[in-house]
Amino acid sequence: ESNLNKVITIAVLLPLSGLEREKGLAYLFGLSEFMESQSEPSSVRFLIYDTAGSAVNVLRIMNQLLSNPKIIAVLGPITKDEILSLSGMSAQLPILVPKSAISGLPEIAENLFFLAPSANTIAKRTAQMIIKELQLENIAVLSPGVGDVKLMTDRFLDECHQLGVNPVTVEWYIEKPEDISRQFKNIRSVAWSLIPDAEPDDNTLNLEIDSLDALFDVDVADFFELPFEEKEIMDKKDSAKITLESIQALYIPIRPEELTYIGTQLPFYNLNSVLFGNENWLDMPVLNQEIIGPHVSGMYIVSDVNSAISNENIDFFSNYSTLAFDHALFIQSMNPRGIINRRTFLQKLRTNTGFYGEHTCIIFTGKNKNENGSVQVLQYLNKQLKDIGIYDGESLMQNN
Numbered sequence: 001e002s003n004l005n006k007v008i009t010i011a012v013l014l015p016l017s018g019l020e021r022e023k024g025l026a027y028l029f030g031l032s033e034f035m036e037s038q039s040e041p042s043s044v045r046f047l048i049y050d051t052a053g054s055a056v057n058v059l060r061i062m063n064q065l066l067s068n069p070k071i072i073a074v075l076g077p078i079t080k081d082e083i084l085s086l087s088g089m090s091a092q093l094p095i096l097v098p099k100s101a102i103s104g105l106p107e108i109a110e111n112l113f114f115l116a117p118s119a120n121t122i123a124k125r126t127a128q129m130i131i132k133e134l135q136l137e138n139i140a141v142l143s144p145g146v147g148d149v150k151l152m153t154d155r156f157l158d159e160c161h162q163l164g165v166n167p168v169t170v171e172w173y174i175e176k177p178e179d180i181s182r183q184f185k186n187i188r189s190v191a192w193s194l195i196p197d198a199e200p201d202d203n204t205l206n207l208e209i210d211s212l213d214a215l216f217d218v219d220v221a222d223f224f225e226l227p228f229e230e231k232e233i234m235d236k237k238d239s240a241k242i243t244l245e246s247i248q249a250l251y252i253p254i255r256p257e258e259l260t261y262i263g264t265q266l267p268f269y270n271l272n273s274v275l276f277g278n279e280n281w282l283d284m285p286v287l288n289q290e291i292i293g294p295h296v297s298g299m300y301i302v303s304d305v306n307s308a309i310s311n312e313n314i315d316f317f318s319n320y321s322t323l324a325f326d327h328a329l330f331i332q333s334m335n336p337r338g339i340i341n342r343r344t345f346l347q348k349l350r351t352n353t354g355f356y357g358e359h360t361c362i363i364f365t366g367k368n369k370n371e372n373g374s375v376q377v378l379q380y381l382n383k384q385l386k387d388i389g390i391y392d393g394e395s396l397m398q399n400n
Contacts, residue, residue: 008339009045010331011065013076018053020079026317027078027098030324037325044332051077055085066091072345075327078320086112094346096331098323099304106371113349113370115327115362116304123152125375126251126276126302127159128393136248136274138168138194140187142180142262145172149253152278156251168194168247177254177261184269187247191271194246245272253278259286267295275299279319281380288383299380305359306376306387326357361390 012031014024031046051057058077065071073094077083080100087109089095097114106114117125130136139160143153150172160167169190171183250273254262259281266275275296282301287293305322333355334348350369355362365373377388377396389398 006043007041007045008043008072008345009047009070011061011071011074012046012048013051013058013061013074013082014048015053015077015079015082016048016050018051020053022317023078023099023320024050024053026320027076027324029317030321031328033321034325034328042332044328046075046328047071051079051082053079053082055081058082058085062086062089062093066093069341072339072342073331075331083112092342092346094342094349096327096349098327099320106366106368110368110370111346113364114372115330116323116360117372117375119148119152120155121371121373122278122302122304122375123155123253124159125391125393127156127163129300129302129377129391129396130249130251130274130276131160131163131165132393133391133396134249134274137165138246138248139165140190140247140250140271140273141167141170142183142187142250142252143170143172144253144255144258145174147255149255149278149280152253153251156253167251177258177265180262180265184265187250188244188269188271191244191247195244241270243270243272247271247273249274249276251276254280256280259283259292263287263289263292263296267292277301279303282378282385284385287380293380293383297381297383300388301378301380301385302391303376303378306378307359307385322359326360326362329357330355330362356390363392365392 012028014027015021016024016028028048035042035046049061051061062074065074071093073096075096076098077086078097078099080102083097083100083102083105086095087105089109089111091111093111095112097112099116100114100118103118103120106112130139141153141157144150157167157170169187171180171186173180173183250271252262252266252275254277263281263286275298277296277299279301281287281296281299282303287296305319307318307322334345334352339345339348349364352362352364354374360376361374362372363374365371374390374392377391379386379388387399389396391397
């Protein structure tokens, strides 16, 4: 009886059926792993509800939960529509949102606590990491021109401007990037223009690359074997062979399934820049191929978790299950035995000074102290992913 009194009950709202069920199942898998990892009976009990990805279902379930005083808090939901459906709720029931923070929502929905940094936060922190932490100013950007990644790039550019830095060039593409030689040539042309008194010959960048050939059994080194006499002095007509360092940072966020195309074309243009990517670069079997990996070694990834998404087919599975494990750990870490009601739990959330889990970090920021403002900084070196540390926009807490 006494042990039961020490257990708090958290309702978990996940899409376990419907179009988003894979995300829900991945998150549920992480919660299950947490429960199985406990050597002693957990002080947290999870009640699972299937939302089927429907905002209407979420509201129906929430109405039931509000009248049940045994429910201390809600964990979930995870789809945009479901989260938006809760934004107008004023009841004092803490809602822990695992993944998606919609821009501006944390400011108006003070009882929603966003446990993972939003795409906007990750974009902002990436810009701050480049400019404030690494003190790089000549930044080139290559990005999809539509969709969620485009919105992320817009936020990155906004933050650059806020910090007083205008990227030297921004290149967009719309379709599948099978051939983005035009964009890369433009970036390389800008790189030349940043070198005093250096003007490349107009013909230097007319080399053609069959990017589809590059995807299969072709080493990038092959592209450089252009015919010339051994003793011939390199002139500007060979400038595609010259490594340019005038662009200090390259920000290249990509969409899922684009790594093969971008990764095989980038090395051809010999830009010795610090590369910043997004989590879609972390398809490790593709990234580690000889045609890509060695040429992007040193790349930084700013993410919500400090481990790679290594599943080839279901990229997000590892990410969602990893988040779930740490989120359960976070809930348990707040001394739940001292929690007797929702108000106490809400106070503990609002005054939490920071949680450092196995794969994530939660530091609430913003007007209502309800949005995770910390990100994980990773670096890809020698076909390995190194966990550099946690960045909050002001200081990088490096791992030993």
